Amino acid sequence: MNDRRRQVMDAAHALFVEKGFAAASIQDILERSHISKGTFYNYFSSKNELLINIFKRINAEANEQRAFILTGRSVTDHEAFTEQIVASMTIHKENHLFTLYQGVFISGDEELKEFVRQQYLEEVKWTQKRIVELYGNDIVPYSLDLALLFMGNVQQLLHLSAMEEPHIKIEKVIGYALRRLRSAAKDVKSTRDQLISPRFLEKWFPADEIQREQQRSEILRAIGAMQKEADERGRELLAFLQSELIEAEPRRSVIAAVMQALPDRHDLFERISTYLEKKS
Numbered sequence: 001m002n003d004r005r006r007q008v009m010d011a012a013h014a015l016f017v018e019k020g021f022a023a024a025s026i027q028d029i030l031e032r033s034h035i036s037k038g039t040f041y042n043y044f045s046s047k048n049e050l051l052i053n054i055f056k057r058i059n060a061e062a063n064e065q066r067a068f069i070l071t072g073r074s075v076t077d078h079e080a081f082t083e084q085i086v087a088s089m090t091i092h093k094e095n096h097l098f099t100l101y102q103g104v105f106i107s108g109d110e111e112l113k114e115f116v117r118q119q120y121l122e123e124v125k126w127t128q129k130r131i132v133e134l135y136g137n138d139i140v141p142y143s144l145d146l147a148l149l150f151m152g153n154v155q156q157l158l159h160l161s162a163m164e165e166p167h168i169k170i171e172k173v174i175g176y177a178l179r180r181l182r183s184a185a186k187d188v189k190s191t192r193d194q195l196i197s198p199r200f201l202e203k204w205f206p207a208d209e210i211q212r213e214q215q216r217s218e219i220l221r222a223i224g225a226m227q228k229e230a231d232e233r234g235r236e237l238l239a240f241l242q243s244e245l246i247e248a249e250p251r252r253s254v255i256a257a258v259m260q261a262l263p264d265r266h267d268l269f270e271r272i273s274t275y276l277e278k279k280s
Contacts, residue, residue: 005043008033012047013054017096021051021103021112051100052115058095059119062088066126067246072239074224075133075217078178084130085154085174121204125213127151128198133217135185140214142188144198149184153177208278215275216245222268237262245272252276 011033015024026047030037044050066084073080092098104112128147132140139146154177161168188194201210220242227238241258244250255276259269 002043004035004039008035008040008043009050009054009057012050013095013100016051016054016103017099020106021047021100022107048109048111051104051112055097055100055115055119058091058097059122061095062091065091067243070246071243074227075130075220075242076224078134081130081134082171082174082178086170089154089170118204121201124148124151125201125205125210128201129213129217131181131185132214133221136221137214137218138189139185140198141192142185142194144200145188145195146181146184148196150177150181153180212275212278215271215278219245219268219271219275222271226265226268234262241272245275250276 008029012024012029015028015032018024019028024047026037026040029047029050030040044053065087069083069087070077070080101116104116124144124147127150128143131143131146131150154174157173157177158168158170161173198210223238223242223245227235230238237258241255241262244255244258255272259265259272262268
């Protein structure tokens with residue numbers, strides 16, 4: 001990112017937190033970032049676009065950190081999931097994301113409100129996907145319910161716990177919520193109790209995108225199971241393969257080279273090839 005563009009975003013970010021989105025003017029941003037109006041419009045067409053880019057930067061940081069945490073670890077690793085949640089919540093807190101969201105809804109701007117709504121749904125979808133990876137395909141029909149229960153529990157537990165214990169560790173709250181999630185997952189599988197179908201997300205995201213993510217989750221779970229039985233070199237190769245598949249644009253040549261080094265994994269190679277073909 002251009003240094004001057006980053007400077008404008010940093011200045012605007014601070015102003016939106018201090019004064020609120022609606023109250024912070026473009027002139028305030030120009031003065032804080034020491035640029036001309038012409039330079040501003042070289043980078044952003046409007047104050048709305050600037051804020052959307054700030055949101056995207058925060059989300060990109062959280063996604064990168066969550067992917068990094070999972071590197072070399074099975075998607076079924078509950079501790080890794082806890083660390084991912086802690087990391088994203090820490091990044092959101094450091095960037096005052098809730099304050100920025102408040103500013104959007106106070107402003108009443110429909111474009112921004114829709115963007116924030118979509119970001120919320122992206123977070124729900126990510127949590128739902130991770131729950132399927134943690135507990136397997138049998139949980140898919142109940143995965144959206146579980147994602148909403150988990151996210152709601154964490155939010156409310158943090159809010160009330162902080163009133164009782166101001167410096168409570170996020171890990172403690174998330175650990176408790178995750179233990180409740182495990183119990184709920186077992187319960188809904190036995191009772192088949194569903195409130196909201198995961199197909200609800202298809203109203204907001206392309207069906208083929210959701211199917212690809214489910215397919216990738218199945219592959220990552222399979223890799224996790226293989227890692228438990230593999231020797232040291234096999235575990236390293238499988239971990240590298242998993243890391244590559246988590247990337248937004250997996251490198252096919254790299255994946256093919258890794259697969260050649262993994263003996264007797266033809267079924268896995270076919271599944272990965274099918275996934276990559278559908279992704280293109």
